[in-house]
Amino acid sequence: MIKFGVCLPTFQGASSRPHTIDFDGLESFALRAEELGYDSLWAADHLMLGREGGMHEAWSVISALALTTSRIRLGTLVLCNTHRSPALTAKMVATLDQLSGGRLDLGIGTGWHKSEQESYGLRWQDDIPTRIAMFEEGLLLMQRLFSGERVSFDGEFYSLEGAVSQPRPVQQPHPPIWIGASGERVMLRLVAQYADAWNIPALPVDEYAHKLDVIRKHCQSVGRDYDSIEKSMETRVMIFDDDSEMENIAQWFTEFQNSV
Numbered sequence: 001m002i003k004f005g006v007c008l009p010t011f012q013g014a015s016s017r018p019h020t021i022d023f024d025g026l027e028s029f030a031l032r033a034e035e036l037g038y039d040s041l042w043a044a045d046h047l048m049l050g051r052e053g054g055m056h057e058a059w060s061v062i063s064a065l066a067l068t069t070s071r072i073r074l075g076t077l078v079l080c081n082t083h084r085s086p087a088l089t090a091k092m093v094a095t096l097d098q099l100s101g102g103r104l105d106l107g108i109g110t111g112w113h114k115s116e117q118e119s120y121g122l123r124w125q126d127d128i129p130t131r132i133a134m135f136e137e138g139l140l141l142m143q144r145l146f147s148g149e150r151v152s153f154d155g156e157f158y159s160l161e162g163a164v165s166q167p168r169p170v171q172q173p174h175p176p177i178w179i180g181a182s183g184e185r186v187m188l189r190l191v192a193q194y195a196d197a198w199n200i201p202a203l204p205v206d207e208y209a210h211k212l213d214v215i216r217k218h219c220q221s222v223g224r225d226y227d228s229i230e231k232s233m234e235t236r237v238m239i240f241d242d243d244s245e246m247e248n249i250a251q252w253f254t255e256f257q258n259s260v
Contacts, residue, residue: 005040011055042077066100075105078180086138102170109180192218197230
């Protein structure tokens with residue numbers, strides 16, 4: 001069955017039309033999406049992109065919406081591994097899954113926006129293999145904390161000493177983990193190993209089919225059921241009234257993409 005989610009307009013500049021990012025507007029957006037029958041709401045985990053007039057922090061937004069919605073699922077698309085320590089992320093995930101009554105999806109990735117992280121003094125890593133290794137170690141650490149048991153962990157990048165995350169998430173063994181990834185050799189292997197769902201920005205049909213084939217092969221190599229992984233694609237739907245507005249939207253989108 002095909003499911004449809006919608007991304008929350010959490011930052012100015014996310015649309016070609018002027019809009020505010022006050023919470024009343026976000027709440028109305030979320031409630032309308034729920035009323036229309038959308039399956040999920042998603043927030044981008046960015047702190048700043050450079051061109052927009054302002055941006056709300058993703059986790060705060062979906063936490064608030066967990067208390068004002070009742071059916072629709074809530075998630076991050078995707079959380080940046082190095083914006084928060086994996087241990088803190090695991091605790092936040094467990095708490096929000098409790099608050100939402102088991103409606104949370106954890107979308108997570110390695111992160112990509114260097115200037116954003118450096119501006120905020122976060123732990124950016126230029127070396128891509130190292131960044132991916134940090135991401136995988138973070139996933140392992142979070143999975144251990146989701147057990148609710150006392151965890152000591154001495155990894156290459158992260159360490160814990162007797163950490164406990166209680167209460168556990170409502171969804172067991174943990175909320176669905178969505179990995180945002182396109183790299184075929186390593187990242188799609190991590191999808192096969194760890195993900196409950198996979199997400200990627202819009203691709204031509206033949207390229208998307210190729211990525212699915214890569215995931216299928218990784219699943220075979222790690223002994224994973226390919227069909228147990230949900231597959232998704234993020235794309236934009238642009239609605240306009242005439243050719244002139246279409247041209248304005250196309251120009252805006254080009255400028256926005258170039259700005260980030």
